[in-house]
Amino acid sequence: MFGDYWWFGALWVSVHLLGMAAAVHAMFGVRTAQGAVAWIVSLLTLPYIALPLYLVFGRNKFKGYVRSIRVRSERVREVGRGLVLLHRDFRTVLDGVAEQHRVLEELTDIPFTCGNEAKLQVDGAEAFRTMFADIEAAREYVLVQFYIVHDDSVGREMSRLLCAKAAEGVSVYFLYDELGCYYTPERYWQQMREAGVRARAFGTGRHNRLQINFRNHRKMVVVDGEIAHTGGINLGDEYVGKDPYYGPWRDTNLRVRGPAVLAFQLSFLADWDWATGEVPKWRWQPQATNGTSSILVLPTGPADELENCNLLYLHAIHSAKKRLWIATPYFVPDPPVVQALQLAALRGVDVRVLVPQKADHWLVWLSSFSYQDETEKSGVVFYRYTEGFMHQKAMLVDDDFAVVGTANLDNRSFRLNFEISAVFNDMAFTEQVEAMLAQDFQGSHRAEPGELARRGFWFRLAVAASRLLAPMQ
Structure with a gap:
């Protein structure tokens, strides 16, 4: 009789062996000691539950993004030549940047740039007014990226505006995180695509479905390579205080004009290349302003070599x-x-x-x-x-x-x-x-x-x- 259930014993042994193998992997691969200990204990004691969870949530490196980083690096050289022409002696211009902070330049492709204008907006209503006005004034292209997009009054206003710009012949690119937008109906994206907006999900699991624990949490708008917005604001009514539970929503949006905008554009380019395999032709000539801000734009993520x-x-x-x-x-x-x-x-x-x-x-x-x-x-x-x-x-x-x-x-x-x-x-x-x-x-x-x-x-x-x-x- 026991022989009829040999497969159960084999399955039990296999699961525990896989749990042990995953525990060894966690010992070497999980970035924090606390995380490694938590996973190891779970995988050794409850492998039936912990093993599938580890396969999805235990990963700490995002695979397959290398090509996008290479594409971004190729554009960096083009931007760098423009910065040299713009500032002639670029290092001399940046003497105002403290030496202790220049170490951050080692973490990204584009260094601190000067000649930028930067302004804070401290609530969603002000941020959206400025953002929508900048999009309305776009002449060549608009790049839009958000983690959360709701099909509500704010989200529909963005959709209406982008569709109108696409009808005018402006190239519009919209990148969103599919998990952050899990509840956004497909018709929202389809309406924009039918109007000529290139709307695509970032697709963390596009090449590997076990990478779904990663998120593209970036939020930005880039207009004609001259203006950029970023900050904590997503597209939704709660960001203008319309949610009855949260009430007034306190967030910060940043509007930038100047050479630093191209660093935001480079980040979007790498993400767009990952999502679509396309490398569009946008403006890569830095434009200085009368501003005095020295800015370093630092994209970070699980594809970075360092944290x-x-x-x-x-x-x-x-x-x-x-x-x-x-x-x-x-x-x-x-x-x-x-x-x-x-x-x-x-x-x-x-x-x-x-x-x-x-x-x-x-x-x-x-x-x-x-x-x-x-x-x-x-x-x-x-x-x-x-x-x-x-x-x-x-x-x-x-x-x-x-x-x-x-x-x-x-x-x-x-x-x-x-x-x-x-x-x-x-x-x-x-x-x-x-x-x-x-x-x-x-x-x-x-x-x-x-x-x-x-x-x-x-x-x-x-x-x-x-x-x-x-x-x-």
């Missing part, structure tokens, strides 16, 4: 001498960032972290209490935004360094998401960021030290359990 997003945060924190203000909706840092924040506070830096009072992702929100408890002991001060939901991603260091972009301070942005950040070494722009964040602190309450210890048992248990899952989030 570029993590390195950007670590560099900023370690370089702070007087002030470090961070606004992030998701505060789930890894150990090196926790230690960097602790050291900054201990050496007397004014370290403030602004997070939302409301939750939109419960695991991440709960985890943040644990990290708050760990870092506030060294003097890090936390503020919880109370005038709606806070979703911006911004960082201010001292008086001359700032970052605005799409990256959150969490494991997903550091290691799993394609992100883009604009890095400023510029006193005039940092004054804008300072004024913006100072206003945000006024709309927040300061978290009391020891807040977690005063919470109930079940809340603290939920926080501890969420913290255990942080490396996988």
Whole structure:
């Protein structure tokens, strides 16, 4: 009788052997020690559940993006020649960029560029008005990329505008993340395609269906290679405060004119090439303005050789001498960032972290209490935004360094998401960021030290359990 079930025993042994093999793979391949331990324990004890999850969520490198990086590098040489012609002695022009920040140029293709104009928009209504006006004025092409696109009044207004520009003969390219847009009906994209808009999903699983844990979290609009927008805003009514749960939505959009726009365009080109295999012909001649901003555009993602997003945060924190203000909706840092924040506070830096009072992702929100408890002991001060939901991603260091972009301070942005950040070494722009964040602190309450210890048992248990899952989030 037992012989009739030999296949069950063989299956049991096979699953456990595969679990052991995957555990060895996790030991060598998972980037964080906490993540590796979590996966190894799960794969050895519950391989029936953990093995399929590991195949999807355990990957930390995005495969197949090499060609797109090569295509981007070819365009970099063309842009570089234009920058030399534009500035003649490019290094001399950039003498204002602090030497300590030039190390960031090693993480990307295009260095700090000067002659840029940059302006912050601090709510969705203002951002969309400016963004739509810039698209309306497009003469040659428009590049649009968002993580989330809703088929609501904001999303339909963008669709209407892009279809109208395509009818005028303007080339329109729309790139979206298919998982971020999971609930967006296909008819939304089909209507645009029928109108001449080249709308495509980024397709993280296009070559490998096991890569679906990765996301393209970038948000940008590029118009004629002259104007770029980026920040935390997606396309949806909640970003203009129409969601009854979130209420007023606090986010930051950045509008840039000048040579730095071509770096945003290069990032879009690499993503478009990955998604479609096409390399369109756009403008690659840098256009200087009367602006004074020195900007480095840093695309980051799981195809990078190094953990570029993590390195950007670590560099900023370690370089702070007087002030470090961070606004992030998701505060789930890894150990090196926790230690960097602790050291900054201990050496007397004014370290403030602004997070939302409301939750939109419960695991991440709960985890943040644990990290708050760990870092506030060294003097890090936390503020919880109370005038709606806070979703911006911004960082201010001292008086001359700032970052605005799409990256959150969490494991997903550091290691799993394609992100883009604009890095400023510029006193005039940092004054804008300072004024913006100072206003945000006024709309927040300061978290009391020891807040977690005063919470109930079940809340603290939920926080501890969420913290255990942080490396996988």
